[in-house]
Amino acid sequence: MGTRTGRFERADRLLDSKDFDRVSRQGQRTAGGEFVILTAPGACLGRSRVGISASRKVGNAVVRNRIKRRVRDWFRHRRVSLANNVDLVIIARKKAGRLVESGAIAKALDDTLARAERQGKKTT
Numbered sequence: 001m002g003t004r005t006g007r008f009e010r011a012d013r014l015l016d017s018k019d020f021d022r023v024s025r026q027g028q029r030t031a032g033g034e035f036v037i038l039t040a041p042g043a044c045l046g047r048s049r050v051g052i053s054a055s056r057k058v059g060n061a062v063v064r065n066r067i068k069r070r071v072r073d074w075f076r077h078r079r080v081s082l083a084n085n086v087d088l089v090i091i092a093r094k095k096a097g098r099l100v101e102s103g104a105i106a107k108a109l110d111d112t113l114a115r116a117e118r119q120g121k122k123t124t
Contacts, residue, residue, distance in 0.1 A: 008076045011044070014051030014087060019043065023051070023089045030119065032112035034096040034105075039116055042085040050075045051089045059097035067092050070105045078113075 014020060027040030042049060052071050054064040071090055082088075090109070099105050 006076075008072045011047060012049055012075070012079070014049050014089065019049075019087065020051050020053075020089055023087050027087070027089065028116065028119070030112055030116035032108060032115065034093055034099060034108040035112050036091040036093065037109070037112050037116055038089040038091070040087050042087045044085070044087075046084050048079050048082045048084060048086045048088070051087070052092070053089065054092040054096070057094050058092045063097045064092070067096055067099070067105065070102045071109065073102065074106045074109050078110075 014023070022043070023038050023040040027038040030037050030039070050072070052068045054067050056064075058064050058067060071092070075088070075090075096105070096108070099108065
């Protein structure tokens with residue numbers, strides 16, 4: 001994958017519920033105010049993948065979709081610094097619905113991911 005920050009492709013996503021379940025069972029959980037990040041060794045060699053969950057508690061469909069778009073964009077730019085072969089599940093909390101700017105979402109995700117790295121979880 002290299003330094004590519006291009007498209008967010010289908011192969012970059014966790015799509016099956018079995019993948020979400022695997023990351024939930026095997027992964028390490030790190031919680032922040034706006035997001036919860038679960039990290040687990042990836043099942044797809046040489047590629048980091050992300051799955052995003054935003055319940056109706058976060059906001060209406062417009063708010064949830066905006067958050068998911070911005071999380072995908074954050075992942076697209078951040079994946080070059082992530083360890084290859086790591087799967088992330090990002091769960092948006094209610095507070096995430098109040099974040100308007102994409103920079104605020106990226107900062108919240110970076111802070112939560114940094115907390116995971118400090119706890120010794122393999123993400124970089």
